[in-house]
Amino acid sequence: MASTPAERPKPLSPDEEALVRALGQVMHVLPRAIDGDMISDRQLPLTEYTALMNLSEAPDRRMRMHELAALCHLSLSGMTRTIIRLETQGLVKRERCEQDARGWNAVLTDAGFARLEESWPSHLAAVRRRFLQHFEGFDLAQLARAFRGAGTAN
Amino acid sequence: MASTPAERPKPLSPDEEALVRALGQVMHVLPRAIDGDMISDRQLPLTEYTALMNLSEAPDRRMRMHELAALCHLSLSGMTRTIIRLETQGLVKRERCEQDARGWNAVLTDAGFARLEESWPSHLAAVRRRFLQHFEGFDLAQLARAFRGAGTAN
């Protein structure tokens, strides 16, 4: 890709162009909007909500840092800092991993679970209103496959 | 939205859930991937490319800051700093607006236009390969409308 000579490739069609621009807008607006909803509604930023949610679905409500980071689409260091923030709020605690003393488990506390229970309806409503609602009539499974493809491209 | 009582709303269907997760992944991966392509290929970060591109399409290759910021999906302060970066590279210059002495125009220089000319094929290829390719067979116009709706939701 880096080495193609200066041939003039065919430009985007108007539909392609429009789609790319619209995607750019969505990628910019959507996370901020949902984050804003969560904050004004429950004082829980989207990143922290996502961490709590993924933990709650893990066996024994605990997970290794790198695993959680991957699920939250966060770098390992970003995950560390997020967990620290949650820890100071008492929503999560950290325990050394028994099988591997280098490793840590992030563990959802009861307070964290309660916080999640009180927050997920807001998140759900925001996701529906800001996103899903606009895709009624689409084949959602097909769409999801396409997105996953784009997200995994070499 | 903030004041709904603690009724338990209906959870997402599996398809909806999958779509939301896939979107989350795309929003995280895609901009970084294209930015990475642009940097390794042309040493031009995506944000700066976008600014140059929008300027090149403006009449007289110049635009007011707030207008450019909106097109680039950037805050005004973010735009200021991006333009400063581009200015130090000689790709853009700033001129006071004649009609309104508060305002500034960002103006694409010849060097900036040349930089854009040499860079857009890389951007185009990245967008096709990382994104559009995965949506062959979709009704792109319909999809773009849905995205725009989501990006504009109240």
Added chain:
DNA sequence: AGCCGATCCTTGCTTGGTCAAGCAAATGAC
């Protein structure tokens, strides 16, 4: 003319992310 509120942009501060370096434990070779 002179003031007031609105507008345009910049600057300071803070947050949050990445990358690279560091530390500690585990693993494997000898």
Added chain:
DNA sequence: GTCATTTGCTTGACCAAGCAAGGATCGGCT
């Protein structure tokens, strides 16, 4: 057993970007 390498996570430095406050200018109103 001990040394070298790898792995798991944390920390520090840096950078992009947002918000809020500020300086300058405009435009309307008296």
